[in-house]
Amino acid sequence: MTDARAAVLTEYRAPFTVETFPRPEPEPGALVVDIEAATVCGSDVHVWAGDLEGRLPISLPLILGHEMAGRVTAIGAGADVDSLGNPVRIGDRVVWAHTPCGRCRQCTLDKEPTLCPQRYIGYMSDCSRPPHFTGTFAEVGYVVPGARRLVVPDGVESTWAAAGSCAVRTVVRALDVMGRIEFTDTVLVQGAGPVGLFTTALASLHGPRKLVVVGGPADRLAVAQEWGATDVVSVDEHPDPAARVELVRDLTGGGPSVGFEMAGAPGAGAEGIDMMGRNGRYVLMGTLGGPRQEVDVARIVGHGLRIRGSMSGDIGDYAVALDALDRFSDRFDWNRILGSTYGLSELDRAMDAMRAMAEIKPVLDPSRP
Template structure:
C-alpha cells in the first residue's frame, strides 16, 4: 500500500493583515472516488491572494491556506482517479495542475456547458482550514485535490513555476481574449494593469497580431517587462495620475479613433469608466478585474452611442488551463516568462511573499514548500 501523509505543514492565515502562521494541519484520512493528495512542488501568488490577506473579499473567512496556483506531484490516489481530463494516465509521482472543482450537475455545468460558472465551484479561498478537507491551497507541503477538480498531466518541458502560474494568471488572460472574440490583425489593444494578468495579456495581444499594444499600469519595473512582452507604448499610472489624462493619452495614440479592445486586468475604482471611454466605435471592454465597492459609474451613454460591448470574464476552466500550458510552451522562445517571477521562498517566507504582492514589491511571488521543511519540522 502506498504511504499516505496524514498531516501537512502549512502557512495559515488566521487574521486578516497579520503574518501567516506556520502550523501542522490534518489531511483527509480517506480519499473519495476521484480525489488525490499531492505534494506541492511550486505555488505562485496572485493579486487575489493579496486581496484576501488584506480582508478585501467578503466571501473569505479565516483560517485559510491561501494560493490557488499550484503544481504538485501525486502521493496518493482515491478510486477512479487514474486519468487526467484528456485520458492520460495518472499515478503516484505524476506531476499535475488542476482547475477549481466543479459539481458537474448544475445549470452552468450541464446546460450552459460552462464549468467556470458552476454554482458550486470549489475555490480554494472558500475552504476553511478547520473543516474537512482542511487544505486545498498551495501554501502547504501537501494539498488535497477534490474529485471535481479537472486535472492535467504537465508536459516535461514546462518548468514548475510556469505550470503553477498557468492555473490562474495565464488561463484567466487566455479566457478573456477568447471571450472577446480574439484579436483582429492590426487592431489596437489596451491592457489596463501591469501585474501578471496584464503582462500575459500584453504578450497575448502581441502574439495575436495586434497592430498596436498599449499597456497602462505600474510600477516602472512591471512596465519594463510589458515593453519586453510587446507593448508599443506604456503609460505609467504613477506619472499620469489623472484618469481623464490617461483616456486622453489613448485618444491621442489612436488618432482619436479609440481602441478596438480594452482589457481590464487592473481592478481599480476608475478602471471600467476609463476602459469604456478608451473604446472606439464598436469597441469591446472586457472586465476581468475587481473594481470594488467604490467603483466609478460607467458612462452608459457612451456605451450606447458608440455601440460598445462590455464583456465579463471570470477566471478559466480546464480547457483554458490546457491552452495555457500549450501557450507557455509555444512562445517560450519569444517571451521571457521567468521575468515575471521572484526567487522561490519556503513556507517560512510565504508571509513576506504575500505582503510583497500586496505592496506590489513583487510581480509574482513563488513559494517552494520543500525549501524550509526541515527547519520548520525542527
C-alpha cells in the same frame, strides 16, 4: 500517516501561522500531491484583506494559494487519468481547477462552469476540517473528487505552471470571451501585473496594429514592451486619469477597438470605457472588489461599445495555458515575472511584496522553512 505543514490565515489582515495537519489519504477520484511550487496571486491578497467577503462564499480559517504545481504522491480509485485522458502516475506534476457542481443552470445550460454559484474553491474553504489541505500555501495539496486536473508538460517549469494555473488560464478565457483579434485592431491592456502582462504576450501573437499597455511601475512596463507592447503609458508619469484617456485615444487614433481591464485598480473600468473607440469591444476581468465605479453610460450607447465580464477559467483554458507556456517559451521569457522564493514561514513577506508591487509574482517553495 505523517503530518505536513501549511500556512493558515485565522483572521483577515492578520499574520499567517504555520500549522501541521495529518497527510490525507485519497478518496475515490482524488489525488494527493506534494506542492513543488506555488505563486502568490492578487486574489490571495484580496481574500487575505477580506475584500471578497460577501461576494464569494469564504469561511475562515483558510489555507490560501491556488496557483500551484505538485507531484502526485497518492492516487485514489478512478483518478489515474487527467481531464484530457492522459495517464496520471505517481511522481507526475499536475495542476487542477476549482470544482463546479455540474447541477445548475450555469454548468448545464449556459456551459459556464466558472460562474457556478456552488463551485468549490479550495482556498476560500474552511481548512479546519479534513482533508485540511484546501489551499496550496502548504507542503501538501488535495485534489478533490470532481476537480478537473492536468498533467504538466515536461517543457513547462513548475514555477511557470504555478503562475499559469490561474493567471494564464484567466487570460485565455478573457481572450475567448473577447473574440477574434485582427491585425487591423488596436488593443488596450490596462494593468501591468501578471494578468496584464500575460494578456500582452498572448494578444501580441495576433499581431495587432497597436498594443498599448497602461500601468506601472517602470520595470513591469519594460516587461510589457519585451512581450509585445508597441506603446506603454505609465500611471506614475501620468497620474491624471483624464490625461491618460486622451493619451490612449491619441496613440490609437481615436480609441482602441479592443480593450482588456486587467488592473483591478479603483476606477479602472470606468477609465477604460472612456478610452474605448467607436464599436469597441471591452472585457473586464481585473476588478473583483472595491468601491462602485461611475460609468459614462451615454458613451457606451453613443459609441456602440460591447462590454463583457470574464471570470476565471475552466479546465480547457488551463490546457491552452499550459500549451502556450510550453510552445512560446522561446519567444517570451516567462521567468521575467517571477519574484523571490519564500518558505512557508516567510509567507507574510511574500504577501507584502505582492501588495506593495515590489514583485510581480512571488514564489513559494513549501519545502523551505
